Amino acid sequence: MIEVRGVTKTYGKKNNVFTALSDVNFSIPDGASVAIVGKSGSGKSTLMHAMSGLDRPQTGEVIIDGQDILKLKSKEVDRFRSRKMSFIFQSFFVEANETCYNNVGMVCEIAGVPANEHRRKIEKALEAVELLDKKKSRARDLSGGQKQRLAIARAIVNNPTTLFADEPTGNLDSSTGEIIENLLFRYNKEKGVTLIIVTHDDDLASRCDINIQIRDGRIVSINEKKPKKESALKKKKVAKK
Amino acid sequence: MKRRYIIRRAGRSLKQAKARTLLTSLAIAVGAFTLTIAIAAGEGSRQYADKLIGSNVNPKxxxxxxxxxxxxxxxxxxxxxxxxxxxxxxxxxxxxxxxxxxxxxxxxxxxxxxxxxxxxxxxxxxxxxxxxxxxxxxxxxxxxxxxxxxxxxxxxxxxxxxxxxxxxxxxxxxxxxxxxxxxxxxxxxxxxxxxxxxxxxxxxxxxxxxxxxxxxxxxxxxxxxxxxxxxxxxxxxxxxxxxxxxxxxxxxxxxxxxxxxxxxxxxxxxxxxxxxxxxxxxxxxxxxxxxxxxxxxxxxxxxxxxxxxTAEDLQNLLFTIVNILQGIVAGFGVLALIASVFGIINTQYISVLERTQQIGLMKALGAHNKDVAKLFRYEAAWIGFLGGVIGSMIALVSGVALNPWITEQLDLGEGNHLLVFEPLPIVSLIVGLMIIAVVAGYFPSRKAAKLDPIEALRTE
Known part of the structure; x- marks a missing residue:
């Protein structure tokens, strides 16, 4: 459960104040897929940064699992992020000179995963995005789609509870983009990870359970989809088990 | 982040910029070379003087x-x-x-x-x-x-x-x-x-x-x-x-x-x-x-x-001369080191600018500011280590090669060498250079630590 309460973020000083977020309130249930939709400059990225503790709004609360992360010290926020959150970016941000294995491994190193678990975890994550055969290749030798898959492997290696994706398909052609989308949603459904996608792509947004429309730092609308067949099927499966 | 991961990561970063790393560390190597020679010459002269006095003069x-x-x-x-x-x-x-x-x-x-x-x-x-x-x-x-x-x-x-x-x-x-x-x-x-x-x-x-x-x-x-x-x-x-x-x-x-x-x-x-x-x-x-x-x-x-x-006074008199000569050579080494410190600062600053995204990414993934600062400091330490090793090894090899010739020219007598290389001074010199490099890397590493991850990850 992620609750955002009265978050306001302003930039600049006295005479030249720019309000990026203005009194934003909403809540997201665990395991939901959420699209934050808006034009560029609408404040959707700032909202994502505030929710992940990268940015500090002037007022408001961001409560994740009962913990207001804005009240935590920066070191504790770092730890929180390394254990429970991960990110996917529009321009991938993979380390071009490192191997795929080391790209994914960085998360394990930062999060303090015991050394003897690194190998298993990294290989599992690479397998999930079908890049295990590229384990030793350098990231710079990968195609755009492969880079984003590598980024997903990096994002899921430490089993986060929340996955932030900032325009994950923005730099990809539509067919590659769809592969990435499928990967993300499959992961969201299979692992029950809360998926928060920042996008201005309406098609992508329409695949999400919740759509949060944002304009000039204010929430315009929150549309919640009725559970579709897909989830109904899943429920049946769970029931069977 | 565990120290060894940071050290390993720092090593890999340097390996990826081989030419730059090598050139920066060569600047240190010049200083390391001069200092190693100065230390070796001092050690050699002192041993020689010791031998002279010890074998010739009754200490009483x-x-x-x-x-x-x-x-x-x-x-x-x-x-x-x-x-x-x-x-x-x-x-x-x-x-x-x-x-x-x-x-x-x-x-x-x-x-x-x-x-x-x-x-x-x-x-x-x-x-x-x-x-x-x-x-x-x-x-x-x-x-x-x-x-x-x-x-x-x-x-x-x-x-x-x-x-x-x-x-x-x-x-x-x-x-x-x-x-x-x-x-x-x-x-x-x-x-x-x-x-x-x-x-x-x-x-x-x-x-x-x-x-x-x-x-x-x-x-x-x-x-x-x-x-x-x-x-x-x-x-x-x-x-x-x-x-x-x-x-x-x-x-x-x-x-x-x-x-x-x-x-x-x-x-x-x-x-x-x-x-x-x-x-x-x-x-x-x-x-x-x-x-x-x-x-x-x-x-x-x-x-x-x-x-x-006393016999000791005689020894000290000889040592005074040796120390002065050693000081002069070491002085040039220190000057070379000071120059190389600016080289490290400059290289590391450029490195921070080049790797803005990596720094942003690490922070977004939960790395502490301290970890990022450490990464750059350890890189500087690696450069210092490399420079120290290169410089002292060149000094060692050329010293050992030239010793017979020097002995002959200065008429020091069979079995005496002007340049005596002891492992401890060389090791402490390398450690010292690593510390100097870390100090030089302080400002760039602070810049890296203070980098705002949001700014760093902004896609233009």
Missing amino acids: ALFIVKDKTIFEGGQNQSGLQEYDPDSTTIQGGQATIKQLTQKDIEKLESRDDIEDVRPRYQLSIEYLSVEDSDKKFTADVSQYDSTIRNETSTGSLPELGVSIDDDELVMPESFAGTLVKSKVIQKKADIVGKKITLTVTKPTRQPTEEEIRKALLSGGGVDAIRALTETESKQVSLTVRALTKESSTSLSFTSAIQISPAKAQDLFDYTTEGTDQYRKYIAVTALAVEGNDPVDVKEALKKDGYPSQ
Whole structure:
């Protein structure tokens, strides 16, 4: 459960104040897929940064699992992020000179995963995005789609509870983009990870359970989809088990 | 983030920018090279000086004088000075030196912290001749110093602390060479066992009125008076015991014939009798009695008005010179290092700018600011390490290669090296360079730590 309460973020000083977020309130249930939709400059990225503790709004609360992360010290926020959150970016941000294995491994190193678990975890994550055969290749030798898959492997290696994706398909052609989308949603459904996608792509947004429309730092609308067949099927499966 | 992950990551980052890393560390390597050479040269010179003194000088020996200006090279001697009947003017009137009198000798001999007090006699002979030859030679004569070890080429010398006999002498090998050239002997070794006659003369002196009257009354006339003023001379015959070899580690090699102290005293007394030099000495040597630290003895002597030098002082004098030379070379090394520090700062700043995204990503994934700062500091440390290793290894290899040549050029003697490389100074130098590099990397690493991840990850 992620609750955002009265978050306001302003930039600049006295005479030249720019309000990026203005009194934003909403809540997201665990395991939901959420699209934050808006034009560029609408404040959707700032909202994502505030929710992940990268940015500090002037007022408001961001409560994740009962913990207001804005009240935590920066070191504790770092730890929180390394254990429970991960990110996917529009321009991938993979380390071009490192191997795929080391790209994914960085998360394990930062999060303090015991050394003897690194190998298993990294290989599992690479397998999930079908890049295990590229384990030793350098990231710079990968195609755009492969880079984003590598980024997903990096994002899921430490089993986060929340996955932030900032325009994950923005730099990809539509067919590659769809592969990435499928990967993300499959992961969201299979692992029950809360998926928060920042996008201005309406098609992508329409695949999400919740759509949060944002304009000039204010929430315009929150549309919640009725559970579709897909989830109904899943429920049946769970029931069977 | 665990330290070893950061160190490994730092190493990989540097490997990816090979040319830049190498060039930056080469700047440090120049400093490291110079410093390694300076340290090695200092170490080598010190070992050499140690060897010189250790093998030649009795550590208990003290060189005692009355006038401390002797140790200052006779400086500060000009100007008006109070007359002292015990002073003597030496070396062409350059300096007036207070001398030790017989009273001083007795005083020193009565002390219980020193033993074996021996005056240094200033000897001069008229000429010398070898048995079975009528050729005459001149040479310097000094007394045999049993505290100093001499190397011999022919014959043998008594152990340290024991003097040669009164009817013996020791002569430098080169003198024997001269004798061979003058066809006095067949080969150098022949001289050992032969007798050499030293002829010393008493200085002319003013005959007393009494003596003149006596001479006149004896009826000898003018000849009798002339006989009074004629130079009186004395001859002593001594057997050659050994030839001393000139050696590069023989600090005290004297190009003089050495005779026993007793014989030296005998000759000195003879040649100075009736002059103001009689029983006056510039310096005496003595040994600290077992159980007394020569340094303490030196202090005690100083308090009683007898400045002295110990074997250690001699060593320190040599070390002072070595230290100054070493300091000059090291100074250049330090300058090179200062220059390389700016190189590191510059490189690391550029590296931070280039890797903005990586830094942002690490922070977004939960790396602490401290971890990011550490990453850049360890990179700097790696550069320092690399530079240190490259520089000291080049110094080591070229030093080892050049040592035989240097030894030959400086005539240091077999088995001595000017450049002595010890592992500990090299290791501490490398560690020191790593610390310097880390300090140089501080500002760039702080910039990296302060980088705002949101700014860093903004896609343009």
